[in-house]
Amino acid sequence: MKSLRRIHYIILSSTLLFLAPQAGYSDDSQTLSEHPQSIDQHDLQHGLSIDELRLNAQNPVSPILNLPTKFTFYEGAPNGDAWVLSTRPTFTFEVAGWNLVNQMALNFIDTPTGGVTGIAELPNPYPGSGSVGLADLNYTLLVSPNTRDELSWGVGGTVTLPTDHPSRVLGSGKWSAGPAFAVVYQPDPWSIGIKGKQIWSIFGNEGRVGVSQMLLEPFINFNLADGWYLVSDMAIVSNWDKRSSEQWTVPIGGGFGKMFQIAGQPINTRLEAYWNAVKPDAGAEWTLNFTLQFLFPST
Secondary structure (H helix, E strand, O other): OHHHHHHHHHHHHHHHHHOOOHHHOOHHHOOOOOOOOOOOOOHHHHOOOHHHHHHHHOOOOOOOEEEEEEEEEEEOOOOOOEEEEEEOOEEEEEEOOEEEEEEEEEEEEEEOOOOOEOEOOEOOOOOOOOEEEEEEEEEEEEEEEOOOOOEEEEEEEEEEEOOOEOOOOOOOOEEEEEEEEEEEEOOOOEEEEEEEEEEEEEEEOOOOOOOEEEEEEEEEEEEOHHHEEEEEEOOEEEEOOOOHHHOEEEEEEEEEEEEEEEOOEEEEEEEEEEEEEEOOOOEOOEEEEEEEEEEEOOO
């Protein structure tokens, strides 16, 4: 019942945001640049249109400072429902013509007794009693060329820190690291790409199972008028240390989003639903995602 109340609150909040009045838009943000697909730090000083802001919100290597918070509700797992709240501040430094895109992911998890498998933020759930609290912290660094092309890319690495508290069962119990990448192509009116990472455990709690997890997120956005867009952003998870029938979680689905401004503050919102066509035995049948993303296009 608690999980249902949480999801009802998220749906209500997202509905109110999607219905935000058009009068809240800032006229000063409607200046169009010559190349709206990608911008550098100099352009951020001159104001961006809703379409430009939307393209940057859809680009994982955009130089714009942004703060996305994503709520994911997992339903239909044999052991019960679970949710993950992930806050991911993303900021960029420019060095010698290259952008260093930094993302921190602070995760909070509510998981039932026995756990739910197939969750990217929880590679190997502890089989004991359920808990709610702070999970592992993840940091990702991507190095991306500071260009104005429709095609953007970045490569780098990612590290996971076992910061779960207070139960010590909401994370992997391991320090893990590995490579990461992102590629996005943005010909009007599309944003198409893929991002991913692979982590392996290095050291940590000897009583916990080692980690070898791949996360791939192919995504496609079709942009509509007035800041609206259609989106499919599928988080494909593989835990390689499991037997073959338990390794993969492959979702199918999508949703819609809208970029708007309130009192000059750019805000991106998304609401999505996915059915897990392939899942481990203890995995969820479907997920509901709501994302609230603040963008700060100024230096």
